[in-house]
Amino acid sequence: MFNKQEIKDGVKEYGKRWLFPDFTNKVTWLVVGAGVTILLTPTPLKVLFYNWVLDTANLNSVGHFTFADLKPDSADYIFGAVIIVAGLAHNILNRYFLYKEKTITEQPTEAFSPADKLLFEKFLAEFPSNSSSIHMLKHHDWGGSFNMDYLNDMEKFVTEWNTLEREFHSEELEEKRKSLWVVCDDFLTKLSLGAYQLHGPMYSCIPDLYRGTDNWPQHVDVKLKELSDLADQSWEMYRDFVQFGRKQFRC
Missing domain, CATH: 1.20.120 (Four Helix Bundle (Hemerythrin (Met), subunit A))
Incomplete structure (x- = not known):
């Protein structure tokens, strides 16, 4: 059985990994990639994608869904930019905490003459x-x-x-x-x-x-x-x- 300290250390370690994943982590790349995709994807392609999703849903349902007219895509650009900034800021903060932790744990002991x-x-x-x-x-x-x-x-x-x-x-x-x-x-x-x-x-x-x-x-x-x-x-x-x-x- 695990003791209380082992359980506490495990929760702390996995919690830190979930909140602050490494930028090389696939989840982090997925978040930033989603933001980049939103920014780079033109509106016509978005319309095609949304229509495909609605057509697929209509084939498997009794009702018939429709999609409202698209508004100007400036909001999408802002949303994509926010996702990218949040992902990068999250990674920078993670790197900072890792650096501080490493500095503390690897601080050299006092040299005795x-x-x-x-x-x-x-x-x-x-x-x-x-x-x-x-x-x-x-x-x-x-x-x-x-x-x-x-x-x-x-x-x-x-x-x-x-x-x-x-x-x-x-x-x-x-x-x-x-x-x-x-x-x-x-x-x-x-x-x-x-x-x-x-x-x-x-x-x-x-x-x-x-x-x-x-x-x-x-x-x-x-x-x-x-x-x-x-x-x-x-x-x-x-x-x-x-x-x-x-x-x-x-x-």
Whole structure:
């Protein structure tokens, strides 16, 4: 059985062919040919043809049909010209739509430079998906304590990847890099302002007064939610950037 998409595509394809036939199609030639025939056929021949049609009809019917006197054939010329113009206009419109469709479907994909590929590989080496930074973004509960050193890869990205030398030639790839950098920078900035050192590299986002309890002010919940949302957003943008780059460079 056909699915809904196949039925929809079939109706669309055959509908387009019926509404916009190719000028090489016999039906199109028949329409234009009829117009040319009306223009070129002299009135006496038209009279002979019409009389033949009426005589044929009278032979096979009880009544007797007659044909009114022909009026000046200027109306026939206009009608023939309209048919020809309509046929040609129809074909031109068809050619236009085919051209636009071909332009869209055959639009060349953006060419990525070898320099972009090298830069992307450098990014993966310095900020890999199996790093402790990415693991924290994906899984850490920011209401608990954490080791700040686990975010070193992310901090290195924020520190070093906002320079001209780290920009991609590809506009789309560069836009994704900038978006990732902005959200990572925002996350680390808010984390540094809202974290309290416990000992060594260990930190917590819960103030000393409330640590160890679940009874803390609302502003602490707001801060934890903001950090959690930024961590999720950083991970999603990281994943989008890496998947897009790997797809383009096939790496």
